[in-house]
Amino acid sequence: MIKLTHLAGEPFVLNAELIRYIEASPDTFITLVNGDRIVVREGTDVVVDRVIEYHQRKNLLPPGITRPNSGET
Structure with missing residues (x-):
């Protein structure tokens, strides 16, 4: 689960799976995966970082894995 913020400012928790x-x-x-779309305040890099951290906490990714620098914000 990762913590995010709806565009209107309301925090929520999303199952990263x-x-x-x-x-x-x-x-x-x-x-x-079911086709629903959610708009969040966080940028794509922040969301990706939180997903990576989530998987590391579940031991699905080894420690030290980071998001590749893509040049996007």
Whole structure:
């Protein structure tokens, strides 16, 4: 589970296992595996970092793995 903020400012917790993909246009949209879309205040890099940290806490990724620098914000 990762903590995020709705665009309106309301915090919520999302099951990171349900994320299909994340896009910025310019707001950050998270599309879930069931097709639902959520708009969040956090940028794509922040969401990706939180997903990586989530998987590391579950021991699905080894420590030290970071998001590749893609040049995007």
